[in-house]
Amino acid sequence: MSTSSMYWRAFAAFVFLHLHVIGGEWFPFYVSLILAGIIAYYFHKKVLVEIESLGWQVNTSLTMVQVIVVLLSYFGMDALVVSVVFFIIFVVLEYLRLSLGRNMSEKKRELLQHREQRQHINETFRVVRGERHDFLKHVSAVHFMLENNEANDAKRYLDELVENYEETNYSIKGERGVVAGVLHQMYRRAKAADISIVYDLDVPLSTLPIRDQKMVELVGNLLGNALDACEEYQLKRGEQALVSLQFYKRSGLFILICKNSTLPVPVDVLDSLFYTYGKTTKSGEHEGLGTKLIKDIVTDHQGFLDFVCKDGEFTLNIKVPAIK
Numbered sequence: 001m002s003t004s005s006m007y008w009r010a011f012a013a014f015v016f017l018h019l020h021v022i023g024g025e026w027f028p029f030y031v032s033l034i035l036a037g038i039i040a041y042y043f044h045k046k047v048l049v050e051i052e053s054l055g056w057q058v059n060t061s062l063t064m065v066q067v068i069v070v071l072l073s074y075f076g077m078d079a080l081v082v083s084v085v086f087f088i089i090f091v092v093l094e095y096l097r098l099s100l101g102r103n104m105s106e107k108k109r110e111l112l113q114h115r116e117q118r119q120h121i122n123e124t125f126r127v128v129r130g131e132r133h134d135f136l137k138h139v140s141a142v143h144f145m146l147e148n149n150e151a152n153d154a155k156r157y158l159d160e161l162v163e164n165y166e167e168t169n170y171s172i173k174g175e176r177g178v179v180a181g182v183l184h185q186m187y188r189r190a191k192a193a194d195i196s197i198v199y200d201l202d203v204p205l206s207t208l209p210i211r212d213q214k215m216v217e218l219v220g221n222l223l224g225n226a227l228d229a230c231e232e233y234q235l236k237r238g239e240q241a242l243v244s245l246q247f248y249k250r251s252g253l254f255i256l257i258c259k260n261s262t263l264p265v266p267v268d269v270l271d272s273l274f275y276t277y278g279k280t281t282k283s284g285e286h287e288g289l290g291t292k293l294i295k296d297i298v299t300d301h302q303g304f305l306d307f308v309c310k311d312g313e314f315t316l317n318i319k320v321p322a323i324k
Contacts (some may be wrong), residue, residue: 012040054106186223202248226260
């Protein structure tokens with residue numbers, strides 16, 4: 001059983017006990033049970049639980065306090081006001097637990113992200129430096145072939161050389177270091193998995209009015225989710241998958257379009273894919289956080305998001321106002 005499932009079961013039990021104490025004189029216990037279930041289900045859909053980062057000591061301490069609060073409410077004074085106060089204390093403690101858990105998890109994600117960014121930038125720099133170092137050697141080789149009237153061999157050599165340079169050029173052209181690093185890493189991942197990937201960027205992605213950290217989250221989740229879906233598509237269909245990323249500016253709007261091959265997605269997943277946590281188009285052990293994080297970043301920057309999943313292709317459209 002996942003931590004999230006355990007938490008919401010315990011949450012529902014605590015809510016039930018508090019409601020039963022408060023309303024025991026006016027309605028039977030099964031009404032409190034139903035209300036507790038409804039409340040827990042609602043918050044389960046709206047709130048992300050990331051309390052693992054607090055550690056077992058903090059979580060155990062908070063749980064013990066919650067148990068004491070319930071016992072005081074259940075066996076303490078009969079006054080309704082006192083029971084309501086205990087319920088408010090319970091709500092405040094849970095709010096603190098969830099808030100602290102989210103903050104700690106966010107800090108850990110940022111630290112991990114910074115490490116990955118550094119690795120991606122270093123790898124991109126290493127590739128560019130290597131290509132620059134070998135450039136004169138390639139020119140000399142082509143020059144030698146042409147001097148010896150080996151035009152066809154020279155053309156074939158240049159074609160292979162340009163194809164290799166395209167991989168790096170797609171990623172770094174006009175981009176800031178962190179964005180170039182993510183694009184380059186995703187491009188290499190696609191090529192390693194034999195996934196066809198195309199970057200069609202009229203203007204650099206770095207021109208989006210989003211700070212670097214959120215840009216890395218946006219692009220990383222966008223392409224990461226697309227590649228995950230493509231890998232599963234290739235595994236089960238036996239056909240080459242495709243990812244395309246388009247970016248351009250029109251009428252004061254930045255428009256970002258990501259398309260990828262996908263297996264059929266259940267309608268209930270699509271309906272809440274970008275609006276609640278825990279929904280994912282992928283099978284296996286996936287938390288379903290990426291799509292909601294994308295939605296949050298777009299919304300925080302006054303943007304708009306919509307998507308279409310049809311005929312084996314998932315298309316995500318993002319529009320962000322061109323406002324600094």
